[in-house]
Amino acid sequence: MAGSRLPRQLFLQGVAAVFMFAFASLYMQIPGLYGAGGILPARKMLRPQGKGCWQQLWETPSLLWEAPRLGLDTAQGLELLSLLGTLLALGALLLHPLRSCLTYLLLWAAYLSACQVGQVFLYFQWDSLLLEAGFLAVLVAPLRQRPLQRKPPQSGLAGAMPHEDLPFWLVRWLLFRLMFASGVVKLTSRCPAWWGLTALTYHYETQCLPTPAAWYAHHLPAWLHRLCVAATFLIEVAVPPLFFSPLRRLRLAAFYSQVLLQLLIMLTGNYNFFNLLTLVLTTALLDDQHLHTERGHSRKMPTSWPKTLLAALALLLELAVYGLLAYGTAHYFSLEVDWEQRTIQSRTNFTFHQFSQWLKSVTLPTMWLGGASLAWELLAALWRWTQVRGWLWKLWSAVQLFVFGVATVALFTISLVPYSYMEPDTHGRLLPVAHRLFSSVEHLQLANSYGLFRRMTGLGGRPEVVLEGSYDGQHWTEIEFMYKPGNMSRPPAVVTPHQPRLDWQMWFAALGPHTHSPWFAGLVHRLLQGQESVIRLVQSDPSRYPFHKQPPTYIRAQRYKYWFTQPEEQSRWWRRQWVEQFFPPVTLGDPTLQNLLSQFGLQDKSPPRPRSLSSPLPQALHWVRAQLTPLEAPNLLWGLLGAAGAIKVVQALLAPRPPTPNRQEKRKGAPQEPGAAAQNGCSSGSRSPRRKK
Numbered sequence: 001m002a003g004s005r006l007p008r009q010l011f012l013q014g015v016a017a018v019f020m021f022a023f024a025s026l027y028m029q030i031p032g033l034y035g036a037g038g039i040l041p042a043r044k045m046l047r048p049q050g051k052g053c054w055q056q057l058w059e060t061p062s063l064l065w066e067a068p069r070l071g072l073d074t075a076q077g078l079e080l081l082s083l084l085g086t087l088l089a090l091g092a093l094l095l096h097p098l099r100s101c102l103t104y105l106l107l108w109a110a111y112l113s114a115c116q117v118g119q120v121f122l123y124f125q126w127d128s129l130l131l132e133a134g135f136l137a138v139l140v141a142p143l144r145q146r147p148l149q150r151k152p153p154q155s156g157l158a159g160a161m162p163h164e165d166l167p168f169w170l171v172r173w174l175l176f177r178l179m180f181a182s183g184v185v186k187l188t189s190r191c192p193a194w195w196g197l198t199a200l201t202y203h204y205e206t207q208c209l210p211t212p213a214a215w216y217a218h219h220l221p222a223w224l225h226r227l228c229v230a231a232t233f234l235i236e237v238a239v240p241p242l243f244f245s246p247l248r249r250l251r252l253a254a255f256y257s258q259v260l261l262q263l264l265i266m267l268t269g270n271y272n273f274f275n276l277l278t279l280v281l282t283t284a285l286l287d288d289q290h291l292h293t294e295r296g297h298s299r300k301m302p303t304s305w306p307k308t309l310l311a312a313l314a315l316l317l318e319l320a321v322y323g324l325l326a327y328g329t330a331h332y333f334s335l336e337v338d339w340e341q342r343t344i345q346s347r348t349n350f351t352f353h354q355f356s357q358w359l360k361s362v363t364l365p366t367m368w369l370g371g372a373s374l375a376w377e378l379l380a381a382l383w384r385w386t387q388v389r390g391w392l393w394k395l396w397s398a399v400q401l402f403v404f405g406v407a408t409v410a411l412f413t414i415s416l417v418p419y420s421y422m423e424p425d426t427h428g429r430l431l432p433v434a435h436r437l438f439s440s441v442e443h444l445q446l447a448n449s450y451g452l453f454r455r456m457t458g459l460g461g462r463p464e465v466v467l468e469g470s471y472d473g474q475h476w477t478e479i480e481f482m483y484k485p486g487n488m489s490r491p492p493a494v495v496t497p498h499q500p501r502l503d504w505q506m507w508f509a510a511l512g513p514h515t516h517s518p519w520f521a522g523l524v525h526r527l528l529q530g531q532e533s534v535i536r537l538v539q540s541d542p543s544r545y546p547f548h549k550q551p552p553t554y555i556r557a558q559r560y561k562y563w564f565t566q567p568e569e570q571s572r573w574w575r576r577q578w579v580e581q582f583f584p585p586v587t588l589g590d591p592t593l594q595n596l597l598s599q600f601g602l603q604d605k606s607p608p609r610p611r612s613l614s615s616p617l618p619q620a621l622h623w624v625r626a627q628l629t630p631l632e633a634p635n636l637l638w639g640l641l642g643a644a645g646a647i648k649v650v651q652a653l654l655a656p657r658p659p660t661p662n663r664q665e666k667r668k669g670a671p672q673e674p675g676a677a678a679q680n681g682c683s684s685g686s687r688s689p690r691r692k693k
Contacts, residue, residue, distance in 0.1 A: 003288040008140055008168055012099045014280030015137040016092035017644070019107045021273045021497040021637055022130060023085035026114060026122075028633040029501055030082065031533035031625070033121050035075045038533060039502070039522040042074040042117040044601070061444060062113040071615045078114060079621055085110040090640065094647055101141040108134040112445065120519055121501040126274035128448040132174060133277060135446055139167035139407060162384040162397050163404040169377045170411055172284035173370055176240045177419050178450045179258065180366070183236025184422050185451030187355050193456035195348055197333070200225040205564040206458030208507040209270035209483055209500075210492045215573060217268050218564050223343040230333040230346050235261050238325055241366065243285060244373040247314055250321060255285035270483075272499030363423040367416055374412055378405060411446065414438045418449035461561030463510040465582050469527070469552030473585060476556070477546045479527070481506070481538055482632075485562050488574040497641075498634045502537045510559060514583045518600035524555050525597060528588045540632045557583035 034042035046064055048056065057065060067077025089107055092098045112131055115122045142161075186194040193199040204210060204218040235257050242254040259282060262275045329335065336345045350358075385401055388394045417438035420427035438447065457463075466486060467479040480486045483493045484503040502523070509517035526534040530551030532542060539545045559582040565572045586593040597603040628636065 004165055004168055004286070006288050006291045007283045007286040008164065009096075009099070010286075011168070011171060011280060011283045012104070012137055012141055013093055014276070014283065015104065015133055016089045016099070016107075017641075018130060018273045018277045018280060018497075019111065019134065020086055020089035020093060020640060020644075021276070022111065022127075023082045023089060024637055024640060025272065025498045025633055027079060027082035027086065028498075028628070028631075028636065029121075029537060030075055030079050032531075032535075032537035033501065034078060034117065035533050036073070037526060037529070037531040038075070039519055039526060039537075040119045040121065040602075042078055045117040045119065046074055059443070060116055061109075062116040063109060064113050064117060070617055072618060072621075074117060076618060076621055078117065079625070080617070081110045081113055083621075083624065086640075090644065093644055094651070097144075099141055100144055101138050102143075104134060104137040104141050108138060115445070121505060124499075124504070125448075125450055125452060126272065126277060128445050129178065129274070129277060129450065131445040132448055133171070133281065135444075136167060136170050136174065136411075139404065140164075140171070161400065162381050162388065163401040166377055166381055166401075166404050166408045168284060169374060170408060171281055172243050173374075173412060173415065175258075175278070175281040175284060176243050176366075176370070177415065178278065178281070179236050180240040181419065181422055181450045182452045183233055183240075184359060185454045186233070186236075187352075188359070188422060189454045190352060191455040193459060194229070195352075197226040197229040197346055197348060198222075199229050199453075199456045202456055202459055203453075204268055205562070206456070206462045207269050208504055209495065211268055211270060211494050212491050214268040214492065215564050219567060221343070223345065226346045227335075227344050230329060230335070232261070233333075234325065234329050238328065241369060242321070244369055245321075246376075247318055248287065248290070249314075249318055251285045252290060253322075255282050258282050258285075266496060270493070270495045272495075273497045276497055359423050360425055363420065363426040364429070367419070367426075370412065374408065377408075381405065410437065414441065415447040418447050421449045422451065457511055458561075461563055461577070463579070464560050464562045464576070465506055465510045466558050466560055467524075467527070468556050468558060469547050470554045470556075470585075471550075471552060473554045477552075479538060479546060480544075482540060485574055488565075488572050488576060491573050495634045498637050500537070500633070510582075514557070515596075518596075518602070520557075520583065521593060521596035521600060522602045524557075524583065524586060525588075525593060525602070528552065528555055528586075528593075536629070540630075554585045554587050555583075556581065556585040 030038075032038050033040060036043070042064075046060070046062065051059070063081060064074055064077045067074055067080075070077070070080075072080065085107055088098075088103060092103050092107075108131065111127075111134060115127060115131065118127075142164075186199075191199070193202060200217075201222060204214040207214070239254050239257050242250045245251050245254075259279060262278050262282075265271060266275045332349050333346045334349045337343075338345055381401055385394070385397050388397050413434050414437045416430055416434050417427070420430055462485070464485055468476040469479055470476045478486065481500075481503055483495055483500045484506055485492070505517065505519065509520055514520045523534065527538075527547075528551060530547070535542055535545050535548070542548045559579045560576045561579055562574050562576045565575050569575070584592060594603070
């Protein structure tokens, strides 16, 4: 039962860092996405409907309802929330006292408020994942952070409060749901690329924003791509149950497998803060012993024969698990070594019906596995509570244990509903109380369903939409985006942890007709108007925009198919082929464009009321925007990361170092056992008579 004090701190710091990236990235895009002249103005999302204040706030939970009282419109309120969220998250990342539940409650509420008006540009799974992880951080963080050197006198194990590990267990459960569902949906979707183990043959060039490393990964041997797909299924489907293993070495092996997968994804693709957030969730698999928080702790071999026997049995069980995983992977994916060609052949050795039956038989047991693991955590917390000394501390610990225990069980029950979406029969067998609880808080996004990379797109070539503008309708000039593929000679960009949300939606738009992406008509309309805020979403430096001097008279869009070039084509990264016209040529006032804007509710029927800049708050927001507008969003985020890292280094250098104990002190402390140390931690606040030898 190793402690988890440092993993909890790492989790809280990681969540703060991800919030910082998310808010700062969003802030740079607010005028073009949600401003009065943006693609989807945010002011249309918050309209009073004659309901009571509290009812309106509960149905649409957003702090932006209070923006008019500050003299701000909805977009300006969103800017203020993003700026404050960035600064508060940066403070929580750097300052230990700020990592309290109030701080994370404010961060969660601010991001939830943004999602209420974010529309399609904030409908990504990682936004939901951040909200869920952020709410768990509210429970994991204490009401008030204690100094790192102090341990609470009422602690039960390694200076921890009895209830502290309970909400942190929910982080492990969230990681399990995320990874297991992501692996399962790849097979339930019946995608031929995943079933044929050829998904990575297409993935690197068809993902939304590849990195330069994706070009090199794309040209790896086909047999290695198939082997990596099999390894992905192993890591995402077979390994996650080990998150709840009582053997810590199995949990650590699961931890490093997840870290490896996320690092490889980060290397070959720009998935903003998603992979960083997943890495933050993996801290729930660690413990203080692995992170060397117990100073002077050295691993000792068991001396008594029962301990030796248990250690041997544990080692045999670990080897059996590793052997079972290796055998299952080799069997279900028919792994065979071809010594002549020095390759490994692989193929799927099961049918969709067999997999569906397997999923039906394991979905409910995985819920019971989670429930059993939670029950163990509850018993461990109860045992720690029995070690608390002093009736006052014992009473206070009992209250906290009850509150956090009920909250943990309730959130676990709520999460079973979205988790069961991947298997309909299991979903129908859940207790009605779980469905009622989930329905009552669904709009708060406390629990969500996940399933990334469900289907592999672009099997016949990467579809890409290319915008073109013209002054006469005869001579057309391509409008190149900063990050998404366009210019065939430009290498792929590296923008992590920034998410260019317009570029991402352009990738989704290319997968179907333009009518499936209503916002596209709004983009065309704003570019015809020459809205600078929208132009900066395309090019942060307006001088690189081909129509920066005068807006184009006509705009149209073409659909192309893109492929990575071959190694011998050194002057280009992409090759492409025209497919069809995606959006017809239109101009301002064109009936086609007007009908689309009216159909999708994007027409400017009532212009926004002008806000006065005479008050200090709008003036301050305007000044901050003017200072940050010339910066590219990735540079701003990397600058924040560099500044935080530099401050951390300075803090480490200036931190007081604990005195080094002399040999006599070490000799006195040597005979203490872990149990005795825990008891001493429990009673450190009380004075007890010292027995003389």
